[in-house]
Amino acid sequence: MRRPKIVIVGAGFAGFHAARRLARLARGRADIVVINPTDYFLYVPLLPEVAGGLLDPRRVAVSLPAALPGARLVLGEVEHVDVAARRVRYCDPEGVRGETGYDRLVLSVGSVNKLLPIPGVAEHAHGFRGIPEALYLRDHVIRQIELADTAEDPRERAARRTFVVVGAGYTGTEVAAHGVLLTRTLARRHPHLGDPPRWLLLDVAPRVLPELHERMSRTAERVLRGRGVDVRTGTSIREATHEGVLLSDGAFVPTRSIVWCVGVRPDPLVKALGLDTVRGRLVVDEYLTVPGHPELYACGDAAAVPDLTRPGAVTPMTAQHAVRQGDRVARNIAASYGEGVRRPYRHRDLGFVVDLGGTQAAADPLGVPLSGLAAKTVTRGYHLLSLPGNRTRTAADWLLNAALGRQTVQLGLVRSPLVPLDTDAPELPLIHH
Numbered sequence: 058m059r060r061p062k063i064v065i066v067g068a069g070f071a072g073f074h075a076a077r078r079l080a081r082l083a084r085g086r087a088d089i090v091v092i093n094p095t096d097y098f099l100y101v102p103l104l105p106e107v108a109g110g111l112l113d114p115r116r117v118a119v120s121l122p123a124a125l126p127g128a129r130l131v132l133g134e135v136e137h138v139d140v141a142a143r144r145v146r147y148c149d150p151e152g153v154r155g156e157t158g159y160d161r162l163v164l165s166v167g168s169v170n171k172l173l174p175i176p177g178v179a180e181h182a183h184g185f186r187g188i189p190e191a192l193y194l195r196d197h198v199i200r201q202i203e204l205a206d207t208a209e210d211p212r213e214r215a216a217r218r219t220f221v222v223v224g225a226g227y228t229g230t231e232v233a234a235h236g237v238l239l240t241r242t243l244a245r246r247h248p249h250l251g252d253p254p255r256w257l258l259l260d261v262a263p264r265v266l267p268e269l270h271e272r273m274s275r276t277a278e279r280v281l282r283g284r285g286v287d288v289r290t291g292t293s294i295r296e297a298t299h300e301g302v303l304l305s306d307g308a309f310v311p312t313r314s315i316v317w318c319v320g321v322r323p324d325p326l327v328k329a330l331g332l333d334t335v336r337g338r339l340v341v342d343e344y345l346t347v348p349g350h351p352e353l354y355a356c357g358d359a360a361a362v363p364d365l366t367r368p369g370a371v372t373p374m375t376a377q378h379a380v381r382q383g384d385r386v387a388r389n390i391a392a393s394y395g396e397g398v399r400r401p402y403r404h405r406d407l408g409f410v411v412d413l414g415g416t417q418a419a420a421d422p423l424g425v426p427l428s429g430l431a432a433k434t435v436t437r438g439y440h441l442l443s444l445p446g447n448r449t450r451t452a453a454d455w456l457l458n459a460a461l462g463r464q465t466v467q468l469g470l471v472r473s474p475l476v477p478l479d480t481d482a483p484e485l486p487l488i489h490h
Contacts, residue, residue, distance in 0.1 A: 061088070061160040062090065063089050063161045064091075064161070065162075066162070066165060066326075067166040068095075069165060070376045071165035071356040071379040071386070073119075073121075073124075074387070075163050075383035079390060084127075087394070090128065090131055091125065094150070095118075096121050096130060097121055098119045098124065098445065099117060100119065100440075104187075104190075105231040105414075106235060108185070108194045108239075109238065109414065114188045119446035124446055135147045138330055143159050144158050144159075145159060162354065164354070164360070165356050165357045166323075167323075168322055169322060170479070171319055171320040172478065172479060178315075179478050179479045180297070181297040181315055182317040183476055183478055184317050184476070185317070189471050190476045193472075196470075199239075201217040202217070206249050215252070216311035216312055218240070218250060218253075218255060220240070220255070220257070221294075221312050221316070224318035224319040225265040226320065227266070227268075230258070230265055230266055230277050231413070231414075232316055233286055234284070235412075235414040238415055241253070242463055258286055259292050260291075261291060262290060263290050264278065273409065276426075292306055322337055327339050327359050334361070338358070339361060341354070341362055343401035345402055356379065356385075356386045357382060358374040360382070363402075366403065377406060381404045385402045408423055410435060410440075416429065418432035418436040422439075
């Protein structure tokens with residue numbers, strides 16, 4: 058008999074773990090195809106350390122062919138899914154189009170930057186979703202400090218050493234926490250800089266980390282303010298220009314650096330399917346299947362998965378849920394072929410960790426609030442356990458940084474036009490010639 062073909066679209070947290078579990082369960086009895094734009098799984102939680110110059114970007118990029126020997130990788134962006142014909146069309150990195158059929162399809166395309174109708178943001182701000190953006194931000198921060206060091210105009214010098222992060226959730230908080238430590242190191246190496254670099258962290262919410270417990274929020278804000286970060290809650294921006302940002306309270310902040318971390322939205326491919334959605338996320342049942350399409354599964358940020366621990370709600374868009382949903386999808390697909398039993402997705406949060414750079418972090422494993430070195434130990438231990446590869450190299454980088462300090466050089470690989478905030482815009486080559 059023909060072996061079933063299982064196609065997984067996207068290799069983020071959900072797709073990667075679905076493919077890995079399926080490969081183990083199938084044991085060669087099914088063709089597992091993973092379609093992804095890159096040949097690596099990106100461990101997003103450690104991106105702020107890449108931007109801060111602490112980790113080599115390869116540490117957070119786990120090779121898909123190496124980690125998924127039981128699956129076949131197809132490099133490409135999926136452009137269309139014909140649900141009726143069970144066909145997927147994609148375009149590879151060199152513009153060649155192809156298509157494949159499937160018996161089971163897992164949609165785990167993840168999310169993209171969430172844009173707001175604020176004048177100038179798309180033109181002057183940059184997001185923080187992948188390795189190109191992290192490398193761009195690292196180079197950009199170093200470059201601004203170096204240019205500020207030689208600027209003769211005091212106003213230009215002040216603008217170049219000012220950095221504005223919009224959004225105080227996980228990403229924005231960690232970017233600001235690591236960024237201020239990076240610029241503190243840079244300032245010591247540029248004695249003509251004058252005043253120290255300035256960081257602003259903005260959010261319309263009444264506190265940082267609004268999605269987490271107040272204890273973690275207080276810990277993060279205390280650490281940030283202790284480092285000199287200007288935390289402004291209940292505040293956002295009205296307009297962004299080349300010269301700076303106009304805040305919602307009417308103040309104008311001269312800057313050349315705007316980091317956009319206001320959140321994410323489901324990948325546009327979800328909407329293009331023409332199926333039912335909830336806030337842009339594909340409607341699925343508690344078994345992670347699309348109603349009316351038993352061959353179609355969805356998980357992670359792309360799916361509105363019912364939260365059985367909170368009736369009427371859907372699970373939040375977190376890596377913790379994506380990992381476990383990917384695993385559950387794989388087991389339910391195997392069950393559809395007689396291997397095991399199909400079960401609903403149910404998971405309670407086990408706690409959260411927020412890395413604040415240096416020896417600081419905030420964590421609440423199993424509801425136990427931690428801060429300082431204890432939280433840092435838990436946080437790094439969690440990341441090492443969660444990384445599906447590169448653990449020894451990552452730990453070695455951390456040890457070397459503790460002993461030798463961070464490296465601060467521009468690589469010049471990623472230019473501003475190559476990391477547009479609007480991820481629906483046409484893609485450009487990564488390397489600038």
